[in-house]
Amino acid sequence: MQLTMGNIGPIRTATVDLHPLNVLIGPNNSGKSIFATGMYAAWSRAAADYAVRRVRLGKHFSKIPDERAYEASAYVFEMLEEGRTPQVEEIPDVIKDIFTELLHEIMHLYSRGMVTEFERIFGMSLMELRRRQKRLTKGTISVRSWRPTWSIGFEISSRGVTVDVSPPPLSEVWPKAGTNSWKRIKRRTDHVQGLPRTYLLREMATEIARNCFNKIPYHTKYLPAARSGLLQSHKTLAASMVRRASMAGMEELKIPAMSGVxxxxxxxLLELETRNSSNFTDEAAQLERDILSGTVRLEDDAFGYPEIIYTQGQGDYPLARTSSMISEIAPIVVYLRHILSRHDHLVIEEPEAHLHPASQTALARCICRLVNKGLRVSLTTHSEFFLQQLNNAIIASAIPEPEADEMGFDLGMRLPPSKVGAYLFEPTANGTEVHALEVSPDAGISQNSFSEVEEKLYGESVVLSRRLEEDK
Known part of the structure; x- marks a missing residue:
């Protein structure tokens, strides 16, 4: 998957591929958070689910002659009974044409759902997202997929949004239906009798529609930079809105505008359940040991509302009475223990916020383990400590296994360069330009943006030291 933005917010041009770990680096106000929000919107499952639900199967399959529907259905059933995979080349052309029409409709529905999702996530219309210079520029957003190959492009101008859709070829989507998909279709259609068997063809169409979006993470979650404050105040906000709800219909109910993130x-937070997810409980416990020096748990209050409690040797504390460090790490622990599963996508803004350098490196090591266990992670960072720990994990992947183990880099900690995408957000007079950084096994991610600061500080130190020597 790939996301490209042009003239959106402060960003002049940016293209980012979806890796298991995506690292966005750059100075403040360079557009990293805006792009991270775009990643959350572009790789959300909502638009894809909307397209699969809304496709009008009946309209398309009513065009198929009965004999062709029977021919295709009989062939597919025969293949499924024999435990073989139906081949698209053996399907009658009229059926293939219908499936191709469906792919076009699905992708247009997807583009419509994506516009809605982008506007919901950003909390504004696409036209408001355009970069402002002397005048409003023409903005562009595009989302691309490979295997299957498709793209959706949006051109945003003062006249509105123009959409360009390039659907995937049927020959690429059909093979994505693996053994389990065909078994599912067979289970759903075993009881169907009579002719024509358009029911079977509809089941196939639904499966093919889902296959268009097999590269999109099943769930994408976002931890915003203001999570500590939101975590401490969300219960008060919810209670205030509930109290005001009794006046709905009698007076204007004003709700403050908030972004979808x-x-x-x-x-x-409001819908948290106390049941645990089994995927990342070890990593949640690791963060509690290495950073929190305590535990985080959910506890229902008198109304069944989930309260996040921090427990240390001295007692139990609601998050409103804890430090900002605990409020920053607690939501990550809660997400790992109760929300996230393998193959999900987690976007974290500034994971190093309010953390001591030792805690930053502990969190970076945990993220390496999460990525190796199947969680996709995208993050923005300003921290040299955090980035250096990621680099150590990348370099460790090139060291022989016994030596890496001795140095504390077991298999879960080693991060191959192929799993990492790093991008530098570089402000210019004409807007921020984003460049892909080299990720090498012998150096990790290039840190040029931090090196410039280091050199400047070192130069200042040298000048100050010389001045002190002269004054003596």
């Missing part, structure tokens, strides 16, 4: 984060 914040709304989704608050929604996750």
């Amino acid at each position: 914040v709304v989704d984060f608050l929604g996750e």
Whole structure:
């Protein structure tokens, strides 16, 4: 998957591929958070689910002659009964044409759902997202997929949004239906009798529609930079809105505008369940040991509302009475223990916020383990400590296994360069330009943006030291 933005917010041009770990680096106000929000919107499952639900199967399959429907259905059933995979080349051309039409409709529905999702996540219309210079520029957003190959492009101008859709070829989507998909289709259609068997063809069409989006993470979650404050205040905000709800219909009910990122984060907190996810409990416990020196748990209050409690040797504390460090790490622990699963995508803004350098490196090591266990992670960072720990994990992947183990880099900690995408957000007079950074096994991610600061500080130190020597 690939996301490209042009003339959006402060960004002049940016293209980022979806890696298991995506690292966005750059100075403040360079557009990293805006692009991270775009990643959350572009790789959200909502638009894809909307397309699969809304496709009008009946309209397309009513065009198929009965004999062709029977011919295709009989062939597919025969293949499924024999435990073989139906081949698209053996399907009648009229059926293939219908499936191709469906792919076009699905992708247009997907583009419509994506516009809605982008506007919901950003909390504004696409036209408001355009970069402002002397005048409003023409913005562009495009999302691409490979295997299957498709693209959706949006051109945003004062006249509105123009959409360009390039659907995937049927020959690429069909083979994505693996053994389990065909078994599912067979289970759903075993009881169907009579002719024509368009029911079977509809089941196949639904499966093919899902296959268009097999590269999109099943769930994408976002931890915003303001999570500590939101975590401490969300219960008060929810209570205030509930109290005001009794006046709905009698007076105007004003709700403060919030972006979809914040709304989704608050929604996750309000809907937390005390049951555990089994995928990342070890990593959640590791963060509690290495950083929190305590534990985080959910506890229902008198109304069944989930309260996040921090427990240390001295007692139990609601998050409103804890430090900002605990409020920053607690939501990550909660997400790992109760929300996230393998193959999900987690976007974290500034994971190093409010953390001591030792805690920053501990969190970076945990993220390496999460990536190796199947969680996709995208993050923005300003921290040289955090980035250096990621680099150590990348370099360790090139060291012989016994030596890496001795140095504390077991298999879960070693991060191959192929799993990492790093991008530098570089402000210019004409807007921020984003460049892909080299990720090498012998150096990790290039840190040129930090090196410039280091050199400047070193130069100042040398001048000051010389001045002190002269004054003596």
